[in-house]
Structure formats: structure tokens, C-alpha cells
Amino acid sequence: MSYCTKERACSDLAKPPVNEPREPEQFLMQAPQGNPLLLSHTLQELLSKDSVQVELIPEKKGLFLKHVEYEVSSKRFKCSVYRRYNDFVVFHEMLLQKFPYRMVPALPPKRMLGADREFIESRRRALKRFINLVARHPPFSEDVLLKLFLSFSGSDVQNKLRELVQGVGDEFMTCRLATQAKDFLPADIQAQFAASRELIRNIYNSFYKLRDRAERIASRAIDNASDLLIFGKELSALGSDTTPLPSWAALNNSTWGTLKQALKGLSVEFALLADKAVQQGKQEENDVVEKLNLFLDLLQSYKDLCERHEKGVLHKHQRALHKYSMMKKQMMSATVQNKEPESVEQLESRIVEQENAILTMELRNYFSLYCLHQETQLIHIYLPLTSHILGAFVNSQIQGHKEMSKVWNELKPKLSCLFVGSSNMPTPPLSPPEGNFFSN
Numbered sequence: 001m002s003y004c005t006k007e008r009a010c011s012d013l014a015k016p017p018v019n020e021p022r023e024p025e026q027f028l029m030q031a032p033q034g035n036p037l038l039l040s041h042t043l044q045e046l047l048s049k050d051s052v053q054v055e056l057i058p059e060k061k062g063l064f065l066k067h068v069e070y071e072v073s074s075k076r077f078k079c080s081v082y083r084r085y086n087d088f089v090v091f092h093e094m095l096l097q098k099f100p101y102r103m104v105p106a107l108p109p110k111r112m113l114g115a116d117r118e119f120i121e122s123r124r125r126a127l128k129r130f131i132n133l134v135a136r137h138p139p140f141s142e143d144v145l146l147k148l149f150l151s152f153s154g155s156d157v158q159n160k161l162r163e164l165v166q167g168v169g170d171e172f173m174t175c176r177l178a179t180q181a182k183d184f185l186p187a188d189i190q191a192q193f194a195a196s197r198e199l200i201r202n203i204y205n206s207f208y209k210l211r212d213r214a215e216r217i218a219s220r221a222i223d224n225a226s227d228l229l230i231f232g233k234e235l236s237a238l239g240s241d242t243t244p245l246p247s248w249a250a251l252n253n254s255t256w257g258t259l260k261q262a263l264k265g266l267s268v269e270f271a272l273l274a275d276k277a278v279q280q281g282k283q284e285e286n287d288v289v290e291k292l293n294l295f296l297d298l299l300q301s302y303k304d305l306c307e308r309h310e311k312g313v314l315h316k317h318q319r320a321l322h323k324y325s326m327m328k329k330q331m332m333s334a335t336v337q338n339k340e341p342e343s344v345e346q347l348e349s350r351i352v353e354q355e356n357a358i359l360t361m362e363l364r365n366y367f368s369l370y371c372l373h374q375e376t377q378l379i380h381i382y383l384p385l386t387s388h389i390l391g392a393f394v395n396s397q398i399q400g401h402k403e404m405s406k407v408w409n410e411l412k413p414k415l416s417c418l419f420v421g422s423s424n425m426p427t428p429p430l431s432p433p434e435g436n437f438f439s440n
Contacts, residue, residue: 036177037184037370039377041138043384050076050135052150054128056120057082068120070127074135074150081153085110088127090158091149094165095134098145100308101171101371103301103378105133129294133301137378139171172367179363181370189369196376197306203383204299211292214393218289221281221400225274232270239264262418269411273404280400287392295385302379309368 053073073080088107095104108126111119134140135150145164152160172178186192239260 035184037373039138039374039381041378041381043381046136046138046381049141050074050132052128052131052135054124054131056124070124072131072150076135077147077151079151079153081151081157083149083157085123085127087149087157088130090161091145092130094145094161095140097170098143098165098168099139099171100312101305101368102139103137103298103305103375105130105297105301106304125290125293126297129290129297133294133298171371172364175367177370178367181363182366185366185369185373189373193306193369193372193376200299200302200376200379204296204303207292207296207299211289211296214284214288214292218281218284221277221284225277225281228270228277229274232267232274235263235270236267239266259418262414266411266414269407269414273407273411276400276403276407279403280396283396283400284393287396288389291385291389291392295382295389298379298382302375305372305375309372312368 052075053071055071055073057069057071067084070083070085071080072083089110092104092107095102107130108123111123131150135146140146145161148160148164149157154160168174177184239262241260245256
């Protein structure tokens, strides 16, 4: 079940019947006049295409299993719809089917049994990254698949997604420039592809390590909050201790009683410090770690695309060439052996078919390289995200230390009564002498 906050027209997507011919969709990325291979987007333009929120909704129990649903809200389409994980799976499959030569981000894994809160939250974050990368990808953002997924409020969204792709063909079949892709490619495209792949592999490895460190920094802030809270509670427990004092200590003008009263009130400040540390850790998780994960998801989708290119298009092309070579050998053998004309004609017909298949494979190979070149440019457009991430990290550290420093400074005057001299008058704490505190 889902709903749409826009008018009903938002979900009533007009589309031609499955079997009717369709107008070619604008799959190509925006490009400057002259060479359609080159992109002209900026990072800000991509980020402003849409902002999609993915939030958990209260669990609903089925007969056997609890079903997790998500509220998916698109700023661009002004719609909110309910989606299950399997809806994302079908959407992902249709994107791959329609755009096999583009970066389709991977989905987080499905976990049927024993899905705890931490896993569910991690998957929600991953689904949010996935849909935002898709919504900001130039060809995907203009495709009816995305519009349907983000705005269709019916209960059969999976069937609707499949109907949109059925009988249409992939991007190679619908792009008007697909068969001309070779004309726009640089002569050294293979060398450029190899160099770009190596560069992006190195960038991925570095960002993976950065993400790992950022996670540890955020985790330490939250651990620090827990330690501060316990520290404050222990001080409070010490100040609340009701164990009676020995008679000789009780005669010492109740110094311990004064100290206990001061210790008891410090837990409030330490609780505030803990709260500030938690806020800093959460902010770094949301503003730093999540942005690093977003970029890593994009880089991983590029690596996956490179593998699809090599294992898919290139492999099929090589197999087709091998098959053609074998047929030519059979043809030569049949000619030498003077076989019946009918069998020779059948073999010639098969050779012609194979030649056409090879031609198609060659065109697909060039179109795949064409798309790869554009996807490589897209990665470079996203690279300035690094400055956004660093800026968020620095601001988080500055703000966090500033707020905690304020609490520490407010706490310091309250310690004065802890330092009582022989005349029972408060004295400021002495700074340790230079060198070893315990030196003789």
C-alpha cells in the first residue's frame, strides 16, 4: 500500500501500450554541441536533480514474517510512496536490463531471517544512497522507469515496471546515436579505458580507507560519550555514598562531606558532555561517513560496469568471431570436397547471419565504450564531492570541540570547592610541576 502527496495525476503515468511503437526516449546525457560524447554537467547540477528520502515505516506482520516497508519521498516529483525491498530489486533489474552499459548501483543484500535493527537501518541507508544516485544519473533521471518508481501509488508497481521494459529493447536499441558511437570515440579509447580503470581503482581503494577511518572516528566519539556518562555517574555515586565515616575522620570538620556534595552535582555536566559527544558522532556518521559511502557506491558501480563490459560485450564478440572462423573453415572444406549445392547454400546463409551478428556485436562494443567514456566523465564530475566531505568533517570537529569546550569551561568553576586547604578555605588546583608528576 502506498500513497502520493501530489495530485492523482502524479501516479497516473501515461504510457503507450506494450506492443505499440514508442518514440525514442532522451537517453543520452546532456552534452555541449559538437560532440555528444562529452558531458557538461557540474556536481551541483547533478545533486540538484532530486533529493530522495527513504524512511522506515512501522512494521507490519504477515502470517509468518514481519515485512519491512519504506516511505520513499521525492522532492522533484513531490510524491511519497510506500516501497518494499523487493520493489527495489525489480526496479534494479529493469534498470540493468534497459541500461546494461551504464553505472547501475548495487543494492544492499537481502536478509530473510534474524534481521536486527542495526541491519535494517544499514539497509535503509544503502537504499537511500542507491535511489539518490539513480535519481541524479542523467539518463536514468529522464527515464519513465524512475518516474514510475518514485510516484506510482498502486499496489502492483513491480508489474508496471516490467511492462515498461517489455518489448522495448535496451539503450542500444533505442538510442539514435548507438550505431554511430564509433565516430565519436577517440582513437586511443582502449588505452584511455585502461588508464581510467586503473585510476578509479586507486581512488576507490583510498576512499575505502578514508571511510574506514571516518567510521572509527565517529565510533570513538560515541564511545567517548558512553565513557563520559559513566564517569559522571560514578562521581555521583561517590557523592551519594552513605557509608558512615570513622570517628577520627568525622572530627576533621566534615571535609569528605563537602567533597561528596560537590561530586554529586557534577553528573549533570558530564551527562551534557556525553550528549555533545553523541551529537558529534552522529553528525559525522550522517555528513561524513554516509557521503563517503555514497561515493564508494558510485565507484563500485563503475568497477561493476567495467566487468560487465569485459565479460559481456567483449566476450560475446570474441565468441562470435570464433564461430565465424569455424564456419569459414567448414565452407572451404565443403567447397574442396564438392558437397551438394543445398548444403553449401545453407552454410553460406549461416555465414551471412554470423557476419550480421558480428557487426551487431562490434556496434554494441563501440556503444559500450561510448557509454563507459561518459560514465568515466561522470565519476570525475563527482570527484569534487571530496571537498564537501572534508568540509563536513572539519566543521563537525570544530563545532564539536567548541561545544564541549564551553561545557568544560562551565564545569571548571564548580571544582573550586574540591580543593580545600588546612584553614578549610577553597584553594585553586595546583598545576603539576614540569617533568614527572611523581618525581622525587
